[in-house]
Amino acid sequence: MPRTVDAPKRAANLSLNSKVLDMAKELGMNVSATVDALLTAEVEKRYWERWNERNxxxxxxxxxxxxxxGLPLAAYRSFAKKD
Structure with missing residues (x-):
């Protein structure tokens, strides 16, 4: 997956549940950071699911x-699997 950690931020318009948003603000949550982290995790998950499916x-x-x-270099292993 392309590296996303250092990517610049870009504004986006979101529609969020107003009660949840109010509670998040009341709890002192950084909504942008939270949404960014959750979206990053979901994108990463879907990226690898699609990669695995394609491959x-x-x-x-x-x-x-x-x-x-067998493994190509199994003869050169310094340990042996014991059956």
């Missing part, structure tokens, strides 16, 4: 190959 076949093919052929 599902390649991941399945890779896992099947490893299951079939």
């Amino acid at each position: 599902r076949q390649a991941i399945e093919d890779y896992n099947a190959r490893i299951e079939r052929e």
Whole structure:
């Protein structure tokens, strides 16, 4: 996912539940920071869900190959799996 931490801020118009907004202000919450953090988390979650979906076949093919052929450098491991 592209790095978003240092991106500049941009104004946006939002419609929020008025009672929740009033309570948030009463509690001293920084609404912009809260919405920004929650939106960032949701975007990141959806980005990786979409990435996994788009790459599902390649991941399945890779896992099947490893299951079939083993890890490419397994012979050079300094520890051994004990069955």
